[in-house]
Amino acid sequence: MIQSSLTNEGIRAGRYRVRSLMKEASLVCCQPGPHKYKIAKSEHIEVPNILSRAFNVSQPNHFWCGNITYVWSGSRWIYLAVVMDLYARRVVGWAL
Known part of the structure; x- marks a missing residue:
């Protein structure tokens, strides 16, 4: 995101340069966690399992x-x- 913002403004900076700049500014990258899937505890009542x-x-x-x-x-x-x-x-x- 930062690299693409700099590129849009005409500033060439690679990922390692962006990493150094972020470290100087005390910025920390925050990635979203993994997706949590819901586990079905029982079979749906309206949809019977006819195939078994x-x-x-x-x-x-x-x-x-x-x-x-x-x-x-x-x-x-x-x-x-x-x-x-x-x-x-x-x-x-x-x-x-």
């Missing part, structure tokens, strides 16, 4: 599974949803 972890299915397009995750894109979180056919083990669809 039997992932070896005998016919295509009979069982699909999905997942939603999020990826940090540098300035914000982007959510990724993926649906997969368990027979073919291939992605059927996804949305970002």
Whole structure:
């Protein structure tokens, strides 16, 4: 952030120079901590587990599974949803 601010003002300074300047000014870099995920303590009541972890299915397009995750894109979180056919083990669809 400081390096990019200096660059925008036309001042060339590498990361080691910025580190030295920050040390002189008694500035300390503060990084955010790791993300804390919530752990599900029980299965959701309205969504029953009909598959019961039997992932070896005998016919295509009979069982699909999905997942939603999020990826940090540098300035914000982007959510990724993926649906997969368990027979073919291939992605059927996804949305970002």
